[in-house]
Amino acid sequence: MEWIALANPSRFLALAERLLPWLAAATALAFAAGLYAAFFVAPEDYQQGATVRIIFIHVPGAWLGMLGWAIMSVAALGTLVWRHPLADVALKTAAPIGAAFTFVCLVTGALWGRPMWGTYWVWDARLTSVLVLFLMYLGLIALWRAIEDPARAARAAAVLTLVGAVNLPIIKFSVDWWSTLHQPASVFRVGGSTIHPAILAPLLVMALAFTLLFATLYVSAMRNEILRRRVRTLRLLQVHAAQGA
Amino acid sequence: MTALAALLLRDMRLAVRVGGGALMGVLFFLLVVTMVPFGVGPDLKLLARIGPAILWIGALLATLLGLDRLLAADHDDGSLDLILMGHAPLELAVAAKALAHWLTTGLPLVIAAPLFGIFLNIDGSAIGIVALTLLVGTPALTFIGLIGAALAVALERGGLLLPVLVLPLTVPVLIFGIAAGDAAILNAAPFGAPFLILIALTLTSVVIGPVAAAAVLRHGLD
Numbered sequence: 001m002e003w004i005a006l007a008n009p010s011r012f013l014a015l016a017e018r019l020l021p022w023l024a025a026a027t028a029l030a031f032a033a034g035l036y037a038a039f040f041v042a043p044e045d046y047q048q049g050a051t052v053r054i055i056f057i058h059v060p061g062a063w064l065g066m067l068g069w070a071i072m073s074v075a076a077l078g079t080l081v082w083r084h085p086l087a088d089v090a091l092k093t094a095a096p097i098g099a100a101f102t103f104v105c106l107v108t109g110a111l112w113g114r115p116m117w118g119t120y121w122v123w124d125a126r127l128t129s130v131l132v133l134f135l136m137y138l139g140l141i142a143l144w145r146a147i148e149d150p151a152r153a154a155r156a157a158a159v160l161t162l163v164g165a166v167n168l169p170i171i172k173f174s175v176d177w178w179s180t181l182h183q184p185a186s187v188f189r190v191g192g193s194t195i196h197p198a199i200l201a202p203l204l205v206m207a208l209a210f211t212l213l214f215a216t217l218y219v220s221a222m223r224n225e226i227l228r229r230r231v232r233t234l235r236l237l238q239v240h241a242a243q244g245a
Numbered sequence: 246m247t248a249l250a251a252l253l254l255r256d257m258r259l260a261v262r263v264g265g266g267a268l269m270g271v272l273f274f275l276l277v278v279t280m281v282p283f284g285v286g287p288d289l290k291l292l293a294r295i296g297p298a299i300l301w302i303g304a305l306l307a308t309l310l311g312l313d314r315l316l317a318a319d320h321d322d323g324s325l326d327l328i329l330m331g332h333a334p335l336e337l338a339v340a341a342k343a344l345a346h347w348l349t350t351g352l353p354l355v356i357a358a359p360l361f362g363i364f365l366n367i368d369g370s371a372i373g374i375v376a377l378t379l380l381v382g383t384p385a386l387t388f389i390g391l392i393g394a395a396l397a398v399a400l401e402r403g404g405l406l407l408p409v410l411v412l413p414l415t416v417p418v419l420i421f422g423i424a425a426g427d428a429a430i431l432n433a434a435p436f437g438a439p440f441l442i443l444i445a446l447t448l449t450s451v452v453i454g455p456v457a458a459a460a461v462l463r464h465g466l467d
Contacts, residue, residue, distance in 0.1 A: 080460065128416075136413045143410060146400050155464035156399050159457050160410060163392055166453075 009086045009226055016223040023216040030209035037202035054112040056203055060210035061105035065133060067214070068098020072140075073165040076158035086222075088154035089229070091161065092144055093221035097214060099137035106134060136164045150229065248333045249341045256345035259318075266314065267349040270307040271357045277303040278361045289366040296365035297375045297426030301419060303361070304354045304379055308386040309408050311350040315342065315387075315394040316462075317404075325398070329462060339462070340455035343391045351383040367430065374429035374436070378443060382422040385447040388454030389414050395458035399465025418446050 038056040072094045078087025109127065110120040121127065140157055147153035260267040281299050285291060292299075316339075319325040328338050358379050362372035393411035397404055421443040428436035 080464070132413050132416050139406075139409045139413060142406055143396065143400075146406055152399070152465055156396055156461055159392070159461045159464070160396065163414060163453065163457050 009089070012086055013223060013226060016219050020216065020219055020223070023212060023219060027209060027212040027216050030205065030212050034202060034206040034209040037205055041198075042202045043198050051112055051115050052199065054108050055199075056206040058105055058108040058112060059203060060207040061101050061108060062130065063207060064210055064214045065098055065102030065105050065130070067211075068094050068101060069133065069137075069161070069165060071218075072098065072161045076161040079154050079158040080162075088150060089222050089225045091154055091157060092150075093225050094218060095137055095140050095144065095157075097217050097221060099134060099141065101210070101214065102130060102134045102137060105130060140164070150232075248331065249337055252328070252333075252338060253341045253345045256342055257349055260345065260349035266311070268353060270311045270350045271353045273310050274303045274307040274354050274357060275361065277306055278364055281365075293366040293368070293430065296362060296367040297371075297378075297430065298423050299365055300358050300361060300375055300379065301382075301422050301426060304351075304358070304383055305386060305412075305415060305419060307354055308351060308383060308390060309411060311346065312387075312390040312394045312407060312411065313397065313404055315346050315391060316398045316458075317394070320398045325462075335459040335462060336455045339391060339395070339458045340388075340451070343388050343454065343458075347384050347387040351387050355380045355383060371429035375426045378422050378425045378440065381440070381447060382418055382443050385418045385443075385450040386415055388447075388450040389418070391454040391458045392461065395461035395465070399461050418443070418450075421446060 034056070038053055042053065042056070044052065072091055075087045075090035075094065078084045079091055106127075109130075113122070114120050140160060143157050143160060144153050147156060278299060281303075282292060285295070316325060319328065319342075329335060331338065355376055358376045359372045362375060367375065390407075390411050392414070393407045396410060397407045400406060421439045424439035425436055425443055428439065
């Protein structure tokens with residue numbers, strides 16, 4: 001039975017059960033430290049005032065929104081090349097989480113843009129390409145919801161994911177190619193960061209917290225998806241048995 | 246090679262005969278161009294300024310309209326299964342189909358664009374340049390759309406999903422196509438760089454589109 005082979009990554013489940021409490025605890029700790037540093041330790045910017053604190057959420061959101069698609073691309077390779085059932089699950093569950101982080105990035109960016117740029121939205125290269133990333137996430141989720149058979153859905157989604165991966169470098173380099181309103185890369189750049197250490201340190205702690213949150217959500221989503229597939233398999237087997245009897 | 250040529254000719258013949266709908270795209274293109282002045286008002290200066298953009302959006306929507314037929318008709322009557330089982334490499338076979346589709350739906354759009362440019366008050370030399378960007382750029386739309394058409398066939402009822410999946414992928418083509426087109430009406434804007442990037446996008450999609458579409462068909466139809 002194809003169904004049973006699909007729903008058999010038991011070792012992942014065992015690992016996830018052991019890992020999840022630690023991940024959740026580490027996430028809570030990192031957020032406690034990061035939020036405290038962001039609100040009470042980090043100084044106000046001399047121009048931006050308190051709104052500078054928005055970047056502590058905005059920047060990690062953007063990073064993880066892109067990381068989500070990168071993870072999905074690796075999983076898509078796993079789906080197409082090795083036909084690994086766990087890769088299907090990894091491909092499917094990353095999409096809503098990546099979409100959520102991208103959404104956080106867009107919303108916080110708009111809230112920061114209103115006082116700083118005087119507008120919620122500009123059609124700037126960076127903003128537009130992140131919006132396109134968000135739309136591609138939604139399209140991919142729609143694709144998953146359009147096909148009933150999860151194995152077929154995985155293969156169709158894998159091809160689309162790899163084609164969409166072309167968008168990632170466009171986002172990364174959009175600020176260098178078209179120098180429009182959004183500021184260029186300032187944390188990771190040749191010649192060192194241009195952000196003052198007092199702001200940079202909380203930002204990195206928040207990035208760690210967001211990454212841990214992403215990992216926690218991702219592992220639990222993968223666990224839930226595996227369990228969901230098992231339930232589906234059991235139901236199908238039940239129906240088969242009832243028909244056979 | 247003969248098999249691919251036969252496929253190309255067959256698709257072109259089917260497109261121009263009854264039920265083919267090759268010129269439907271041009272009619273739709275004309276309607277989109279006609280609708281815009283109702284939306285933004287008949288200000289000729291404004292229309293001339295946004296003219297290249299209107300032509301590009303119109304061509305994009307018209308291409309999207311036809312994509313549904315690119316593989317679905319062959320899937321319905323079973324000939325797609327024959328192509329899948331045939332000796333010709335599937336990548337080249339779908340590329341031939343996409344080429345035939347572009348020749349019967351994309352090329353008429355390019356030929357019609359200068360006429361529609363007059364409606365939009367774009368002046369003579371600029372019309373030529375915009376048509377040139379469309380000639381170079383619309384193959385990219387068709388070959389990117391080929392991926393969506395393959396997904397739609399694999400989904401059985403993917404017709405609704407097709408535009409949602411294809412449109413985000415066409416954004417770079419639209420950006421550079423309109424950037425090159427704008428160079429024709431704004432003297433300050435550079436033409437060479439966006440035009441060359443547009444050519445690069447077309448060449449890239451001519452490679453990626455058939456490979457991805459063939460992968461979808463192989464994995465999706467079993």
